Amino acid sequence: MNPAYKQTCFVTSVFERRQLPAEAVAEAAFAGRSNAGKSSAINALCEQKRLAQISKMPGRTRALNFFAVDAERTLVDLPGYGYAKAPTALRRQWKTLIEHYLGQRRNLRGLMLVMDIRHPLTDHDWQLLDWCQARGLPLHILLTKADKISRGAAASTLQKVERSLRERKVDASVQTFSTLKRQGVEQAHEVLDAWLGF
Template identity: 45%
Template sequence: MTAPVINLHKATFTLSAPDIRRLPEDSGIEVAFAGRSNAGKSSALNTLTNQKSLARTSKTPGRTQLINVFDIGDNRRLIDLPGYGFAKVPLEMKKKWQKSLAEYLEKRLSLKGLVVLMDIRHPLKDLDSDLIEWANDCGLPVLALLTKADKLKSGKRSAEVLKVRKECQKLHENIKVQAFSSLNRIGLDSANQIICDWFVYLEEQQTEESQPEEE
């Protein structure tokens, strides 16, 4: 059986939803992107999909209030979740975003992989660590994407990746850790390959689970 061809460059914007009740039917496979409001999540999505403005970027961190859905075909989707942590917005608004984020993570059955984006200079803040630990406990594959890697020289960058990898491996040896830069495309091919491999593996897994057992 030929493996499906996954191409993130095919991503198209589908809709923005304030909560999971406005999302597409809960079927297929979704890989979600989550991170602190200043982690460069929208820029990373644009770089991974090779599109300049697929995900809207803002000079003011924390403006992504909605769950954004991008379709890549064959019931596969990329999900841009509301940023958490730092955001120059009223507390009540921040609480509303956090509620929609938590609800998606806890209840969305088609969520099958999680990319956690962190500024490489400030990785593994409490909320980041909590999210990675939660995803690991739920059996989700995790990619810790250390953004803004161009801000560090090569040696310091490698040291930070190694440090985060060691911390993540305390939870599970298969958690992926990758340096990434939207500016000069550090780690782009590796991150793209990891995410595409997830879709292929998860589809194969779903196919096996849907086949009736032989008597």
């Protein structure tokens, strides 16, 4: 495991485009449906319990949160999507900000899409996958909460997701992941290392 991630620290929260930091360092972003385990995954990858905010209430990540791994590399936690109870205007604001970031950010090296393994490939997931695929953005999928189902069921879901991606001609790698059991952390690190230039 790359020890550099242990030093990751919070930098800033961005609520609108004009607040975005300069495009000076390599960035890897994390996206996913509300309550898919995105913040928990970031914490596990950085071996810190409270780095990214974890909430039992979906939709609490309302900004792009930037975390510096070191002076040359940053992780970005995007607002969770698909939370129906969020006000319409707020959902529209999130969508506009996320689309601008993913579509225009020149120093963005890849997107980790976080999905609950029990509910993978929702309509929102497909929309984001297709959108990023059309823009040539490297994609890696974390099927989180793998500890919630049996090993056999997890392996079967992984195969189904891989098959669905091939059928849809979406170029994305995929793996199972468990924050609780630290399953898949090293595999995810290998992807991040390649994107961020370690």
